[in-house]
Amino acid sequence: xxxxxxxxxxxxxxxxxxxxxxxxxxxxxxxxxxxxxxxxxxxxxxxxxxxxxxxxxxxxxxxxxxxxxxxxxxxxxxxxxxxxxxxxxxxxxxxxxxxxxxxxxxxxxxxxxxxxxxxxxxxxx
Numbered sequence: 646x647x648x649x650x651x652x653x654x655x656x657x658x659x660x661x662x663x664x665x666x667x668x669x670x671x672x673x674x675x676x677x678x679x680x681x682x683x684x685x686x687x688x689x690x691x692x693x694x695x696x697x698x699x700x701x702x703x704x705x706x707x708x709x710x711x712x713x714x715x716x717x718x719x720x721x722x723x724x725x726x727x728x729x730x731x732x733x734x735x736x737x738x739x740x741x742x743x744x745x746x747x748x749x750x751x752x753x754x755x756x757x758x759x760x761x762x763x764x765x766x767x768x769x770x
Contacts, residue, residue: 647671647759651741654764657731661768665726667741667761678746679717679724680704680753683737683766692753693739694726695746704753708734731768738763 653665665681680695694715695704705713716725724741744758 647744649741649743649759649761651739651761651764654739654766656767656769659732659768659770661731662727662729663731663766665728665739665741665764665766667724667726667743669722669724669741669743669759672743672759674744677744677758678748678753679721679741679743680746680748680755681715681724681726682740682742682753682755683735684740684763685737690740695742695748695753696724697746697748702748702750704748704750728766731766733768733770736766736768738765740764 648670650668657663676698678697681693682690684690712730714727740763741761742755742758745756747754
């Protein structure tokens with residue numbers, strides 16, 4: 646059984662930082678991408694930062710560039726998202742995805758991958 650579990654999230658003040666962690670287990674694909682997405686009410690889920698299995702391809706949304714970074718463990722089962730200089734516009738439910746992702750410098754999509762349950766990030770002004 647595949648499990649994608651996020652941790653972190655919560656309330657942070659504008660300008661602050663936050664770390665989200667994602668752990669994947671039970672995935673038997675030879676290689677898979679991982680990424681972070683976010684969604685606000687009434688809007689589609691959008692890719693934030695994604696990375697391919699090899700690490701040769703990654704995606705950073707325009708809002709993430711220069712502020713968000715990701716790190717992955719050697720086993721490629723954990724993906725951390727560090728978010729700096731947060732603004733109220735970053736308030737959203739953040740989801741981790743793992744599996745068959747399309748990861749290109751211009752886009753990231755979860756084609757047939759798995760989702761975590763989501764974790765709320767709220768940035769207060």
